[in-house]
Amino acid sequence: AQKITQTQPGMFVQEKEAVTLDCTYDTSDPSYGLFWYKQPSSGEMIFLIYQGSYDQQNATEGRYSLNFQKARKSANLVISASQLGDSAMYFCAMREGRPGYALNFGKGTSLLVTP
Amino acid sequence: NAGVTQTPKFQVLKTGQSMTLQCAQDMNHEYMSWYRQDPGMGLRLIHYSVGAGITDQGEVPNGYNVSRSTTEDFPLRLLSAAPSQTSVYFCASSSLRGTAKNIQYFGAGTRLSVL
Numbered sequence: 001a002q003k004i005t006q007t008q009p010g011m012f013v014q015e016k017e018a019v020t021l022d023c024t025y026d027t028s029d030p031s032y033g034l035f036w037y038k039q040p041s042s043g044e045m046i047f048l049i050y051q052g053s054y055d056q057q058n059a060t061e062g063r064y065s066l067n068f069q070k071a072r073k074s075a076n077l078v079i080s081a082s083q084l085g086d087s088a089m090y091f092c093a094m095r096e097g098r099p100g101y102a103l104n105f106g107k108g109t110s111l112l113v114t115p
Numbered sequence: 116n117a118g119v120t121q122t123p124k125f126q127v128l129k130t131g132q133s134m135t136l137q138c139a140q141d142m143n144h145e146y147m148s149w150y151r152q153d154p155g156m157g158l159r160l161i162h163y164s165v166g167a168g169i170t171d172q173g174e175v176p177n178g179y180n181v182s183r184s185t186t187e188d189f190p191l192r193l194l195s196a197a198p199s200q201t202s203v204y205f206c207a208s209s210s211l212r213g214t215a216k217n218i219q220y221f222g223a224g225t226r227l228s229v230l
Contacts, residue, residue: 004157033217035218043223043224043226044223044224045158045224047218050218091158095217102160103158105150105157106157108157
């Protein structure tokens with residue numbers, strides 16, 4: 001069964017607008033971590049933001065925030081004030097259990113920011 | 116800051132050839148892993164290691180071998196390359212100490228074609 005589901009293969013957003021990329025996850029482990037990575041056309045994987053299952057507040061990192069709804073098992077990435085350089089693939093990933101366990105990745109969402 | 120270094124960046128092999136993809140990290144991370152990325156599939160775990168002398172299989176280990184003789188290095192060996200192993204390969208590492216985040220940092224990737 002798919003552990004991470006990203007239902008939006010592609011998204012468009014206009015520059016300076018906010019955009020939400022969806023991610024739902026499936027786990028029965030009470031301890032887990034959720035990650036978002038960005039992959040620009042150059043191919044590298046860039047860490048953006050992390051949310052722990054026991055964190056009380058939604059994570060924020062600059063223009064990135066994670067809308068964590070534990071009961072719904074969703075961890076959506078919100079990018080505020082989009083920039084042209086935000087055009088990339090975005091991957092949601094989950095680590096179950098303690099550190100040392102691998103990441104399960106979703107299939108990604110392609111974001112295109114238009115002028 | 117070198118971080119995670121992968122070599123080579125590109126490689127073309129003929130079916131049946133063997134080769135080793137190199138991965139080195141200079142962050143003293145205990146955890147290292149190899150993923151492959153195929154179009155529309157996200158990243159899938161091949162093998163991982165939680166320390167020198169310790170390795171384990173991930174989701175798609177067939178056709179690949181790993182060893183971990185030092186903390187720094189985690190090479191991936193293709194024993195007899197097959198066209199199905201055409202992919203982009205990523206090495207990642209993370210610390211197992213300190214904060215619970217244990218973010219995985221990725222190398223730049225190796226693009227492999229098997230003819």
